[in-house]
Amino acid sequence: MSAAPDPAGEPHLSLSGVSAHYGAVEVLRDISLRIAPREAVAVLGRNGVGKTTLVNALFNLGPQVSGAIRLMGQEVTGWPTHRIARLGAALVPQGRGVFPNLTVAENLQLASFRNRPGTWTLECVFDTFPGLAERRASFSSSLSGGERQLLAIGRALLTQARLLVLDEPSEGLAPLMAEEIIVEQVGRLAKEGMTVLLVEQNVPLALRLCPRAVVLGAHEIAFDGPSGDILANPALLRRHLGV
């Protein structure tokens, strides 16, 4: 399933001078960032530096935000989350957020609110993740961590996302499973045209998927550039990634 074409030159996501805080606690200050269609960008940084806050700011899920956030060419700052989703951004949240007492198929059906010809359907998701098809009648509570992660990704696809935002998808997964899901499965979606923003603690894994990385330091972007440049920068790795 390929992504729809975009107007030339328009980033899928752009942040201009975005600051985010929780009451008196300032987390992000004056962040600017542009993500082009079909880019895969990793967001890295130490624990507590504000990676999830950045994601939550994009989706208007909690922090107070100033500055401008544009999605698919439209300014969305302050929009309710469901309107942001309808523009084509989907969040695979930390912890996956699937409903344990619903089956795999039911979890997916809840998300498939805009099926049209040429868009993601339940059967497309099952074709893409055959392991999920085999478990379609199982309760989500009985799935492995990897299956639950694929279900969360499948649910995001069914919202007809063109920008997929994943918050720490490797958390709680065995290394081989994390590799399979993030590098292989999300990598396949990226090759087919999905724009990906990947928040990760696992630096090597994130850099295998994403050619570009953004490193958050205290409040600000400490680095934004080719992933290969991070591995060649021991001071950056030590200071901001604890590697």
Ligand SMILES: Nc1ncnc2c1ncn2[C@@H]1O[C@H](COP(=O)(O)OP(=O)(O)OP(=O)(O)O)[C@@H](O)[C@H]1O
């Ligand atoms: N709802 C909230 N209210 C107040 N402070 C918060 C809230 N959520 C997060 N914070 C604070 O904001 C800062 C950034 O947290 P955030 O979860 O964005 O970091 P993170 O980089 O995603 O961390 P991790 O890698 O551990 O998930 C932390 O100091 C955290 O305590």
